[in-house]
Amino acid sequence: MKIGIVGNYGNDNNGDEAILLSIIRQLQKVFNIPTKNLVVFSNNPQQTADRYEVESYPLYYKNGNAPKTFFKTYKENSKVVKNLDFVVIGGGGILMDLYKREAPLYGSYAMMANNAGVPYVVYGCGAGPLNTGLGKWFIRYMAKHAENISVRDPQSQKLLKSIGVKRDVHVIGDPAFSLEVARTQYSEAPKKVGVTAVPYYNASYWPTGDETLYNNYIDGMAKNLDHLVAEHHVEITFFATKYPQDADVTKEIQQRMRHGATVTIIDENLPPQRILDLTASFDVLVGTRLHSLILATDAKTPIIGVSYHVKVNDFLQMAGLGDYSLPIHSLHETDDQFAKLFNQMATNWNGAQQLAATTNASFKEKSSLGEQLLKEGAAKR
Numbered sequence: 001m002k003i004g005i006v007g008n009y010g011n012d013n014n015g016d017e018a019i020l021l022s023i024i025r026q027l028q029k030v031f032n033i034p035t036k037n038l039v040v041f042s043n044n045p046q047q048t049a050d051r052y053e054v055e056s057y058p059l060y061y062k063n064g065n066a067p068k069t070f071f072k073t074y075k076e077n078s079k080v081v082k083n084l085d086f087v088v089i090g091g092g093g094i095l096m097d098l099y100k101r102e103a104p105l106y107g108s109y110a111m112m113a114n115n116a117g118v119p120y121v122v123y124g125c126g127a128g129p130l131n132t133g134l135g136k137w138f139i140r141y142m143a144k145h146a147e148n149i150s151v152r153d154p155q156s157q158k159l160l161k162s163i164g165v166k167r168d169v170h171v172i173g174d175p176a177f178s179l180e181v182a183r184t185q186y187s188e189a190p191k192k193v194g195v196t197a198v199p200y201y202n203a204s205y206w207p208t209g210d211e212t213l214y215n216n217y218i219d220g221m222a223k224n225l226d227h228l229v230a231e232h233h234v235e236i237t238f239f240a241t242k243y244p245q246d247a248d249v250t251k252e253i254q255q256r257m258r259h260g261a262t263v264t265i266i267d268e269n270l271p272p273q274r275i276l277d278l279t280a281s282f283d284v285l286v287g288t289r290l291h292s293l294i295l296a297t298d299a300k301t302p303i304i305g306v307s308y309h310v311k312v313n314d315f316l317q318m319a320g321l322g323d324y325s326l327p328i329h330s331l332h333e334t335d336d337q338f339a340k341l342f343n344q345m346a347t348n349w350n351g352a353q354q355l356a357a358t359t360n361a362s363f364k365e366k367s368s369l370g371e372q373l374l375k376e377g378a379a380k381r
Contacts, residue, residue, distance in 0.1 A: 002037050003027055003378075004080070004087040006109045008094060010044030010059070015241045015291025017051075018176040018272035019091045023123070024052055026178055026367075027088070030374050039084060041077065041109070051271070060105055069101075074108050081109065082116035086378040089142065090123030091152060091175040093311055095160070097135030099207065107138030114145040121377035122149040124175040124370055126311050127156035136163045143167060147377040150370060155314040172370040173318075176294045177363035181276040183300050186353055187283050190302070190346050193234045194282040196241055196292040197221060197249045200308050200328055205245050213329070218249070220331030221306075222256035224338040225286075229259040231339045232346065236263040239278060241289045243269035284345060286338060288328065290315060300360045302352045304341050306331065319359050 005027075009020045024038060035053045042048035045056035057080055063072040081087065089109055097103045113120040122142055130136050143149050143165040150170040151157050157169045200217045203209025228234055238254070240246035247267050254260040270278065272295070279285055279292070280299035287293040288306040293315065296303050303321065307313040308328040316325040326337050345352040 001031055001033055001085045001378075002039065002083065003031065003033070004039045004041065004084045004109075006041045006059070006087065006089045006106060008043070008059075008092050009040060010042030010048045010056070012044075012269060013242045014270060014272055014275060015176075015289055015294075016092050018179065018275070018291055018295060019124075019174065020048075020052070021272045022175045022178045023088060023091070024054070026175065026371055026374060030371050031378070039080065041080075060101075066101065066104070070104055070108055073105070074112060077109070078112040078116065081112040081118060084113075084118050087113045087118055087120035088123050088374065088377075089120055089146075090125045090150075093126035093128075095122075095125045095127035095139050095142075095151075095156070096129055097132045098129050100132075100135075103130070103132075103135035103138040107142050110138075110142040110145060119147045119377055119380040120145075121373060122146045123374070124150055124152050124172050125156065126152050126314075127159045128310065130159065130163055140164055143169070147380060148373050150373055153311070153314040153318045155310070155317075170369065170373060171318075171366070172373065173363045173366040174291075174294050174315075175367070175370060176272075176291060177298065178367040178370070179272070179276060179295070179298050181273075181280045181299050183280045186349075189349060190232075190283040190342065190352070191234055192281065192283045193228070193236050193342075194279060194285045194287075194292075194296070194301075195225065195236055195238050195250070196285075196287045196289040197238065197246055197253055198242070198288040198308050199245050199249050200288070202245075202249070216332040217328055218252050218256060220328075220333070220335075221253045222260075223335035224331060225253070225263075226258050227335045228338045228342060229257075229262060231336075232342060234342075237266065237278075237282070238263060239266040239270060239275070239292075240268075241270075241275065241292050246289065284342060288312070297356070297359055297363060300353070300356045302345055302356045304338060319362070321355075321359070 038054040049056040061072040199205035201210040201213040238250035279296040285296040
C-alpha cells in the first residue's frame with residue numbers, strides 16, 4: 001500500500017512538522033506499513049525525505065502567476081497521485097484563502113485524486129478565514145469528493161457548514177494530539193516557564209505589517225513577563241516553533257524586559273520530538289504559537305494562551321480552557337495578565353496539574369477517532 005500526505009510541510013514550521021510526524025506515526029500504526037511506503041508533498045522535499053525516511057515531491061511548481069502554477073502543479077503531481085492507493089490532505093490550517101494560494105493548491109490534490117479514482121480524506125484541518133468565492137468553491141469540492149472530512153475544532157466545523165458543505169464534518173482535534181512524551185515530574189511549586197512568540201504584524205513576516213500593533217505586542221509581552229518574574233521569581237525559557245522568525249521576536253522581547261538578563265533563549269531550529277521533550281520539562285507554558293500549546297498539552301503541561309489568531313482561542317475554548325486565553329491586541333494595556341493566571345495555577349497547583357492531565361486524556365480520545373476515519377477512508381481502495 002502506498003499513501004500520499006499533503007500539507008504545509010517542509011517549511012521550517014515545527015508546529016506543522018509535529019502534525020506531519022503524528023500523521024506518519026498514525027498511518028504506520030493503522031496500516032502497518034513502513035515509512036518508505038509514504039509519499040509526502042513538501043515545500044522542501046529533500047529535507048522531508050531525509051528527516052522522515054519517506055518519498056517526497058514538491059508541493060507545488062512555481063510557474064509565473066497563480067493559474068500557471070496551479071496547472072503546472074496539477075500536471076506534474078497528478079502523475080504521482082495516480083499511482084497511490086490513498087491520499088491524506090491535512091492537517092494544519094489549510095482550509096483557508098488568507099494567503100490566496102491555499103484553497104486552490106490543496107484543492108488541486110483533491111482533483112488529482114478524484115480524477116484518478118484514488119480515495120482521499122481531508123484530515124484534522126483548521127478552516128478559515130474563507131472570504132473569496134474561489135476559495136469557498138475549492139473547499140466545497142474537497143469536501144464533496146472526500147471519503148470523509150474531519151477538522152480540529154467545532155468552529156472550523158461550523159464554518160464549513162456555513163459555506164455549503166452538506167456532509168458530516170467530524171471534529172477530531174489536531175493530529176499532533178496523538179504524539180506522546182514521558183513526563184517525569186513537576187516542580188513543587190510552578191517555577192519553570194516556557195514561552196513562544198509569533199511575529200505578530202511584523203512587516204517581514206505578516207501578510208500586512210503594522211508597526212504600531214507589533215510594538216504594542218512586544219511591549220505587552222515584555223511587561224507581562226517582567227511582572228511574572230518579579231512576583232513569582234520564575235525561570236523563563238524562550239523557544240521557537242517557526243525558526244528563525246520566532247527566535248528573532250523573542251530577542252526583541254528580551255531586550256525590552258527589565259529582567260531580560262535572567263531569561264534563556266534557545267536559538268535553534270528544534271524538531272518536533274525535541275520540542276515535546278522540552279515542553280515536558282516546563283511547569284507552565286505561555287504560548288502564542290498554536291502548536292506550542294498543543295505539544296504542551298501532549299506533555300501534560302499547564303498552558304496560558306496568547307491568542308494572535310482565532311485558531312488559538314478556538315483550541316483553548318474546545319479544551320475548556322477559555323479562561324486561560326488572552327487577546328494579543330490588548331496585552332500591552334496591563335502588565336499583570338500573565339501573573340494573574342499563573343497565580344491561579346500556583347494557588348491550586350495540584351488542581352492545575354490534574355486539569356492538564358484531563359485535557360491530555362480528552363484529546364487522546366479524539367485522536368483515536370481520527371485513526372478510525374483514516375481506516376474507513378482507505379477502505380474503498
